Amino acid sequence: MIRLSYDLHVHSCLSPCAQDEMTPRNIAFLADMLGLNAVALTDHNSCKNAAAFFKAAEKTDIIPIAGMELNTQEEIHTLCLFPELRAALAFDDEVVYPSLMRFKNREDKNGKQLVMDENDDITGREPLWLAPATPIPLYSLAEKVKAYGGIMVPAHINRLSWGVISVLGDVPGDCGFDCVEVRGKEAVENLKARYPYLNECRIIHNSDAHKLDGISLPVNFIETEEKSAKGVIAALSKAAGGGRRAADGGRL
Numbered sequence: 001m002i003r004l005s006y007d008l009h010v011h012s013c014l015s016p017c018a019q020d021e022m023t024p025r026n027i028a029f030l031a032d033m034l035g036l037n038a039v040a041l042t043d044h045n046s047c048k049n050a051a052a053f054f055k056a057a058e059k060t061d062i063i064p065i066a067g068m069e070l071n072t073q074e075e076i077h078t079l080c081l082f083p084e085l086r087a088a089l090a091f092d093d094e095v096v097y098p099s100l101m102r103f104k105n106r107e108d109k110n111g112k113q114l115v116m117d118e119n120d121d122i123t124g125r126e127p128l129w130l131a132p133a134t135p136i137p138l139y140s141l142a143e144k145v146k147a148y149g150g151i152m153v154p155a156h157i158n159r160l161s162w163g164v165i166s167v168l169g170d171v172p173g174d175c176g177f178d179c180v181e182v183r184g185k186e187a188v189e190n191l192k193a194r195y196p197y198l199n200e201c202r203i204i205h206n207s208d209a210h211k212l213d214g215i216s217l218p219v220n221f222i223e224t225e226e227k228s229a230k231g232v233i234a235a236l237s238k239a240a241g242g243g244r245r246a247a248d249g250g251r252l
């Protein structure tokens, strides 16, 4: 097995709430300098900076992972991570972008949504506001993401806003996820005691960085069978202790 440090929740300057300094190139190079192995770009409801991130990452040793932080119909933030750039872009083009509410982004109120190339040049500005909820329900998201080879991971489940616990009051075991993101390692045991399904889940910790000094140091690790995005996604797909599949007698 290969032990990889990771940060799988990082926003670029495409997210209206992220700093302009979060260019795909800066993220790739800083993550590499910090010693991170696997880094996922997860902008709100969009993968439009993922291609530039991948190109920039070619000059580094990091494993780039394409994804997004999708805002479900219930206003639950959920990471969608894909083993290949092409699959992530297709998921965005075919599933997410056509479903976005047609609200124009107000740069003065919401922030800029910059589309960049790998050299830090601005190639466009996303006109639709990326932050609002999509019409995609949490209960149907896993299937949609899986159709593109990806996985969904409810984000910051213990956050007071946009987390599955604050919205649903529970961590449901029947939504098709085997991995969740928890803020703070110290919160895990208490959460497991209160929400039993977490004992069957893999739990990961990410930075949710919106500015460069928010990107994680290499303090979180995952064991993979191969040093690739595919390897990371496969490792995240394996729930703790056999997880829900084993508990259900392999029916799922």
Ligand SMILES: [Zn+2]
Pocket (backbone or CB within 6 Å): 069, 077, 155, 156, 162
């Ligand atoms: Zn979020």
Ligand SMILES: [Zn+2]
Pocket (backbone or CB within 6 Å): 009, 011, 069, 208
């Ligand atoms: Zn986020």
